[in-house]
Amino acid sequence: MPQTSFASLPWILAAALAAWSALLAVVVSRFMAARVNQNLPEADRIPSVRRSRDLRKRYKQLYPRTKLTLLLDASVVVLILSLIVLVESLFFG
Secondary structure (H helix, E strand, O other): OOOOOOOOHHHHHHHHHHHHHHHHHHHHHHHHHHHHHHOOOHHHOOOOOOOOOOHHHHHHHHOOOOOHHHHHHHHHHHHHHHHHHHHHHHHOO
């Protein structure tokens, strides 16, 4: 395996972008869970530490004009793409 430099610019940018988008996705999903839980009874509440598949659906039903679901989806896409760039720059670059 060839010697790689972990301080290369694509690696640093991809790692920073992946960390930032992961943090953004966690913050947005916790905010969405908190907003949904305000309107649900105690037995039906979504835990904020667990990401539920129907969190997006419930949030969209309660707040149909919001852009937070789009922000959550975009941050997940950016996370996946930056991880692909990270792996590519580590192993093939």
